[in-house]
Amino acid sequence: MKLAIFSLFILLTASQAKSDFGTIEITISETSSEQGVVQVLIFNQEEGWPESLDQAWKMMTLPIENKVAKKTITDVPPGNYAITVFHDHDEDGEIRKNKVGYPLDSFGFSNNPSLLFGVPSFSKCSKRVSADVTTQFDIELR
Template sequence: MKLAILSLFFLFNFNPCQKEYGTIELVISETSNDEGVIQLLIFNQEKGWPESLDDAWKIVTLQLKNGTAKQTIPNVPAGNYAITVFHDHDEDGKIRKNKIGYPIDPFGFSNNPSLLFGVPSFEKCNQKVTASKTTRFEIDLR
């Protein structure tokens, strides 16, 4: 009898397909003004990093208030995430670039890596989101 009860307990409480979820807390600062919006691409894989809209896990648009944009994203599957962000002054969804391809709009990456050698890798920008915890991403725009 005890074995049958134990078997039923494991059957109903163990689901190998069950995903564990955490929360992402976003804080974007160092904006020059509150005009426009902040555009973010959140990636859970290296593929498409840092610009592919099709490969991003989530696309987020944030409003600015007092030079800062904040948002909490619940129900994020546990894993590694990296974020690219820019201040979209004209709200067209596209980052403005100069003739040689360098961004004119203020931009940034999670973990605020050095940009001396070009676009930072997904590996340098990712943070681990763990189940039942909040992972804070603080990004300063440049």
């Protein structure tokens, strides 16, 4: 009987802790080909945005299928999150840039902001992730 009560306590505690997290679903479209991968950086703070590997909350490499890359991340603590991505054709983990620093690889940001005045801010690209909610990030590569 004690084992059954203990097991029930553990189960209820685990399900309660699970409800303190949200889920992020990422869909990256407009890839020019299925060659290579999509490199993803997810930030939960403005510091380091948009390219500091050391300050990103999560870093991942996604395969491309049917010219789309997708990923679902569970157990995401509530907060603001912004995502930056690029199509890494040669799979070397680095975005190729021209002589003035403009990316040669296709790239994108969450919320698909205008790029008229340079790199968009963390606040323009971020979305709120809440407990028990799935937050969708649809990113179009440019």
